[in-house]
Amino acid sequence: MVGIVVSPxxxxxxxxxxxxxxxxxxxxxxxAEPLKEKVAFFKDVLTPYAEELQRRNPFPVPEDQIPVVLGVWSPVWSTIPFHDTLPGRVHHQSYQIFREHGYYANIARYAPGNQFSFLNRFSALLAAYDFMVMQSxxxxxxxxxxxxIGIEQAFRRRIIPLTIDRAEEWFDNVVETRLQEILEKAESDGELELQKLDSNARKRFEKTYRATxxxxxxYVDHDFRLVKTQREAKQRPSYTIAVRRR
Structure with a gap:
């Protein structure tokens, strides 16, 4: 269902x-809509909003944006294909964490079937897959x-939610204890350690991960971000809308 198109x-x-x-x-x-529908929705409905917000961007200079983005954000809507590479993303347990040291993490919990209430009755017995992409x-x-620069993976009990505190603790602990190891692996350009993913998901993720x-x-201010990304210049751009959580 396409929303109402508003005149610029x-x-x-x-x-x-x-x-x-x-x-x-x-x-x-x-x-959670199919990617094709979200791409069309941005083109048909959100584009006028994006253009108007871009004209009003209070921080148009990238150097000025760095201190603004520090903290914890949640991506509330995105047309990035990677977001749906793995099944069952728990949207309210997805975070982007930016730190002053120049590293940030995209963290999300995946719990296939979480949208089905009858499965939630067995959540104490089911596992969740927590996935972190570290970037500079x-x-x-x-x-x-x-x-x-690296990835981290963990299986955890689904009944224990991936809160902001737990996501921050996970990221900060990895940076504190294993950053040098991760950077050395990134420099070696070796094979990604994705044993917890099936072969199809691994191939899709590796293609995205290897790109710069x-x-x-x-648009960016202290509580709202509209981000445009492209894996390469000739690729269709993707858009992500994120709101500050902390």
């Missing part, structure tokens, strides 16, 4: 807070520079 002229009369709130209302409950971030020559994405904040 009408959007110019909205306040920035109104624009952001309308976007969040439009995408509410849509992140910086601004070079006026552009964001994002590099994948183009990264741009269409």
């Amino acid at each position: 002229n009408k959007l110019s009369d909205r306040t920035t807070d109104e624009l952001k709130q309308e976007v969040l209302e439009l995408i509410n409950g849509r992140d 971030f910086a601004v070079e020559d006026g552009q964001w520079c994002i590099k994948n 994405p183009l990264f741009e904040h269409v």
Whole structure:
């Protein structure tokens, strides 16, 4: 179901807070839709909002965006194919954690079947798969520079949620105890350790992981981000909307 297309002229009369709130209302409950539908939804419905927000971006200079993004965010809607590479992503337990040391983590819990209430009755017996992609971030020559440096995986009891505190503790502990090891592996360009993934998911993920994405904040402030990414210049751009959690 496609939302109502709004004239760009009408959007110019909205306040920035109104624009952001309308976007969040439009995408509410849509992140689990098929990728093709989300791509069409951005093109048909969200593009005028993105263009208007871009004109109002309070931090258009990438160097000024670094201190703004530090903290914990949740991606609430995205057209990045990787987000659906693995089945069963728990959307409210997905986080982006940016730290002052120049590293950040994309962390998500995957619990296949979590949308079925009858399975939740057995959650004490079921496992969840927690997945972290570690990346470095910086601004070079006026552009964001994002590099994948490592992955972490863990099976945990599904009944224990992956809270913000647990996600932060996991990421900070990995950085504190294993960062040098991870960086050395990244430099060696060796095979990814993805034993916990099936072969099809592993192939899809490796293709995405090996790329150095183009990264741009269409709009960013202290509580809302609209990010444009591309695996390579000729690829269709993807868009992610994230809100601050901490």
